[in-house]
Amino acid sequence: MEKLTYNSAKKELETIVLAIESGEMDVDLLTEKVKRASQLIAFCKEKLTKTEKELQKILDDIV
């Protein structure tokens, strides 16, 4: 699977939300989509609020 970025996650999330909002989603599919959306939201939130030590180290190592 392609590596998830904030941008790709948000784009996918927007697509899911629009699909849900259209009101034409099958209930069985809905559960699946809500689960995926929740994963994406958690991923994005983490990007915004949790420090990636690895990245900070890469930046610190630039001389």
Place this chain on the structure above:
Amino acid sequence: MFDKSLSLTELNYRVRDAIRDHLPDTYWIRAETSDVRPNRNGHCYLEFIEKDPARQAIVAKARGVIWSGVFQMLSVYFEQETGQPFTSGINVLVRVSVDFHELYGYSLSVTDIDPSFTLGEIARQRQLVLKQLEEEGVLTLNKELTLPEPANRIAVISSPTAAGYEDFRDQLLKNQARLVFYTKLFPAIMQGDRSEGSVIAALEKIFHYKELFDAVAIIRGGGATSDLSCFDSYGVAVHVAQFPLPVVSGIGHERDVTVLDMVAHTRAKTPTAVAEFFINDGWKTFSDLIGLQDRMVSASEAIAMKEQNLLFSLSKEVVHQSMRLLQKETAGTQQVTATMGHALKQHLLQQSHLIEKREQFVQMVSPQNVLRRGYTLTLKDGKIVTSMQDLGVDDTIETRFRDGISVSRITGLRTSDNSQEKKQS
């Protein structure tokens, strides 16, 4: 020859006197400052230069001095009016007297300054640089960049020792929203002659690592206002304008907008304001995400609710329908029961009628009744006689009537024509 000769001192005196005689007044002159150096006694020494506008080559030069008494007032006044200190590299309009000293030579001593000329010159210079950038088609390039989402990896160009840099980091890393930021300092000299090259070098280094960053912050600590010419220079501006990452400026200048501010993606006044800009942007990114989450929750809740309602009304319908069916069935059963009862009754009634009729018939045909209607019963030896064949002359027979029995002796027998029939009946 020797008698007519002059000592250097004597010549210099003559030059001095000639200058005093021919240039006795003070004169307003336009020139660029250079090598400005206030000394410990409060005097300020400098060079006045004039450049050829096309070639930028120095075409005239004069030493200058601002005596302590004048410089104290003049420097404060100049800084108040222009927002920048009296320093090298600025175009000034100054009133000077022309001096000649036998030992130190030609110099101009400053008695007054017109800051509005400098302001005009700065503005004019800025306009020239902006016009050039526009002609080259790069003026708005950085402004046209979209700040990535999230913009939390920030390359910082600053003097490492500046208080402004610490303020920036503190503000950013201790933000209330607890958003995460990454900063990397690319140190640069932020004022003086070497600042332009230093800032450009820092930009070039960041360019090398551009994939690791979302934006660049060029910040300079507050404190006393200082030379901004670096941020009005074409060199810095053209690099910033074409930089592939959005540049946010915060060079601590309240008064006016430098060329850097004009070409930067976003202009903030101070380093703290730059930090606030990134925090607000991060908060907006976060809010957008929460907005999406809310939309998803409410939309899926709406679907769930709809489904639930549908289910509920379906189940209600089921209950309703089954109730109806049940009622119908019950009613039907009752009907059937009733019908059955009725039918049974009818049947019974019919049966009983039939029985009654049969009784009547039976009664009607009972010997008693038959006798009553005038028929008689003939018995011989206690047995009913139904045929002539059973009788003979002189037999004694009993004839039973309704109301009694007669005993007779047979005197004659006559067989009837239809005895056959009689026999059978």
